[in-house]
Amino acid sequence: MKKIINNKQKQINDIVSVVKLSTLLLIGIILSKTFVKNNSAIWESSTFYILIILFIPLMLFVLVYLAWSFSVENKIKNKYRNIFNIIEINFFLIVFSAIIWVCGVNGSQYKILYLFIIITTTIQYGMKRGLIVSIISSLIILGMDIMVVPNAYLNDFFQDDLILVGIFILTAWPLGFYVKIEGEHIKRLEEQINIDGLTELYNHRYFCDTLIEKVKAGERNNKPVSMIFIDIDYFKQYNDTYGHQKGDYVLRKVAEIIKGNIREGDLSARYGGEEFAVILPDTNEKEALNLAEHLRERIENTYFEGEDSQPNGKITASMGVSVYPDKAKDDIELIKSADDALYRAKFINKNKVESYTSILDEIKSNIDEKDVELVTSIKTLISVINAKDKYTYGHVERVVIYSRLIAEKLQLSKRNKEILIYGAYMHDIGKINTRKEVLVKKMKLTDEEWEELKQHPANGAEIIKSVESLKEITPLIISHHERYDGKGYPNRLKGDEIPFLARILTVVDSFDAMTSNRPYNTRKSYEDGIQELERCSGTQFDPEIVKAFVEVVRNDIEVSDLNGMNRKYAN
Structure with missing residues (x-):
């Protein structure tokens, strides 16, 4: 228009x-x-x-x-x-x-x-x-x-x-x-x-067009542009309980809260469904987090009809924050990074504000300066793999989130937590040498294709070993397909022969593989995935780690969130 x-x-x-x-x-x-x-x-x-x-x-x-x-x-x-x-x-x-x-x-x-x-x-x-x-x-x-x-x-x-x-x-x-x-x-x-007819906020199309303009203006004027993504917690449950008319009432009321509590010059929009977005020109990350926390508190403290039936007895919202150019190089990356932060907020406890954190930035801050360029090259390789195989991209993102959760559950040291998360991020980097037709093949792999795919742990370790500062990650990459009973690959390690962090990564990696849409595998439900972990406890997986991870999945993560994560990265 x-x-x-x-x-x-x-x-x-x-x-x-x-x-x-x-x-x-x-x-x-x-x-x-x-x-x-x-x-x-x-x-x-x-x-x-x-x-x-x-x-x-x-x-x-x-x-x-x-x-x-x-x-x-x-x-x-x-x-x-x-x-x-x-x-x-x-x-x-x-x-x-x-x-x-x-x-x-x-x-x-x-x-x-x-x-x-x-x-x-x-x-x-x-x-x-x-x-x-x-x-x-x-x-x-x-x-x-x-x-x-x-x-x-x-x-x-x-x-x-x-x-x-x-x-x-x-x-x-x-x-x-x-x-x-x-x-x-x-x-x-x-x-x-x-304008969105229901909430009277700007709609998705106008939001995207305006974001492009604001980012360009930020680039010209050397000013930051922040974004808040907002998602109503347990909205489907409320909608199913009271019907769509009541659901629309909640959407309108949340929209009023957002519109009434942002600053002049900020732009609020209904991004889609129960998701909202706010563009904050000339706003740094700290200011954006403060505003997001204020919005979260206002929503939590506002009375909504029928909210007593919600899991926490309140209508609440989770929020993700990101900022250009610190966390994103353009408008597309700004949307993605804010979206990732939102899903982490929803994935862990809900009703909270999360700021986007880049694993690559974490790695760079903890390695020698001489290795920074090599790590940047590794990121490029991961981007190539993502382009070849859409599943791998979503899989890595989810495995990183699972790894953060189980690291907290097992009370790992700060350094071991970092190694586990970095290993989760890079564990499939060896797939750069795997042909695309093998990665995306929908039929059962032939023996020759399967042998080619099984080379990716060793190939990944070969790539990482050139980075001296990441040598502690190598055991996770090369051993994340080993089995507790010694029947895994590539080295057929058994029990405690497998590095502890690699055993954790094996459980996390396998659970996501079982419960995700893959070209060559039928997806299991999340409950079936838990049962499969428990069935293979002591044979394929370390039983203590399985026990801890199952508790994480059942107590700290909602199945609806797992479905949401899977839909997000499958699209």
């Missing part, structure tokens, strides 16, 4: 510019008629010099105006448009006044010229500016009448020009009113297109 409006405004401006240029040419004709002697093919020298003095500046202005109107970049025009508009209007008023003065003042038939600038100004800038120009034009004409015949008891010219003044004002007023009505109509249409 904005593009259509901009195109329409450009067309209006182009037409008005043509009218103004034509007016300047008309002035040239008037000057020629005034100074060329009747029936004379030869001009007097005085007349010639007068024409030169008048025409040269006029033609220069025509050329400059032409270049400005049709050639100059829009961003330059927008920056100086208001100043140029004032100069332009004043120029035409001065030129018209000069023409009228030269052509006989009171008796001049060219007073009607003022209508050109009155009409074009009203069309372009509305009734207010049109009326101002018409009043100024009227004062100039009446002032000329008084100056030329100052002491006349009855000034016929003044009386006649009062009628012309009325024409000026009656031209600007109705025309300006029409422009105003049309502008309001366009604004209403724009609102209908850009």
Whole structure:
């Protein structure tokens, strides 16, 4: 819609510019008629010099105006448009006044010229500016009448020009009113297109378009742009219990809270379903987290009908925060990072605010400076794998979240927690050497293809070993497919021969593999996945780790959230 409006405004401006240029040419004709002697093919020298003095500046202005109107970049025009508009209007008023003065003042038939600038100004800038120009034009004409015949008891010219003044004002007023009505109509249409009908917040499309503009503005001005993603907790349960009408009531009320508690200049939108988003221009991460926490508290402390049936006895919301350019390089990454932070907030306990954290940034902050470039290269390899296999990307993200949870459950040391999370992030990096047709094959793998896939732990360890600062991750990468009973690969390690952190990663990795949509495997339900872990406890998996992980899944994670995570990364 904005593009259509901009195109329409450009067309209006182009037409008005043509009218103004034509007016300047008309002035040239008037000057020629005034100074060329009747029936004379030869001009007097005085007349010639007068024409030169008048025409040269006029033609220069025509050329400059032409270049400005049709050639100059829009961003330059927008920056100086208001100043140029004032100069332009004043120029035409001065030129018209000069023409009228030269052509006989009171008796001049060219007073009607003022209508050109009155009409074009009203069309372009509305009734207010049109009326101002018409009043100024009227004062100039009446002032000329008084100056030329100052002491006349009855000034016929003044009386006649009062009628012309009325024409000026009656031209600007109705025309300006029409422009105003049309502008309001366009604004209403724009609102209908850009506003979500249920919540009266901006809709998803307008949000995305505005985010692109805000990020570009942030880049130009070297200012941060933050984003908050908001999701209502247990909304499906509330909707199923009370029906969609009550669900709509909650959505409207949450939208009112968001809209009423953000700052002037922030933009709130309904992103989709029970998800909302807020764009925060010129806002750093700390300020965004404070605002998100304020919104979370307001939602939690607001009474909603029927909220007693919710798991926590309250309607609450989880929120994710990210910021450009610190956590994202463009608008797409800003959305993704804020979305990742939101799902981590929902994944762990709900009713909380989470800021996006980049595993790569964590790794960089904990390794030697000489290895930073190598780690960046590893990220590039992971991006290539993600492009080859969509499942691997979502799988890695979920395994990292599971690893954080079980690390807390097992009370791992800070360093072991870091190693586990980094290993979870990089455990499938060896798939860079696996053919895409093998990774995405929907039929059962052949023996040869299976052997190729089984090489990825060793290939991954080979890649990582070049980074001295990450050597502690190598055992996790090479051993995450070993089995507790010694029947795994690639080295057939058994029991405690398998590094402890690798045994943890094996449980986490296998659970997500079982409960996810994969090209060559049928997805299990989450309860079936838990039962499979327990069935294979002591054979494929370390029984103590299985016990701890099952407690994490059953106590700390909602099945609905697991479904949400799977849908998110499957799309």
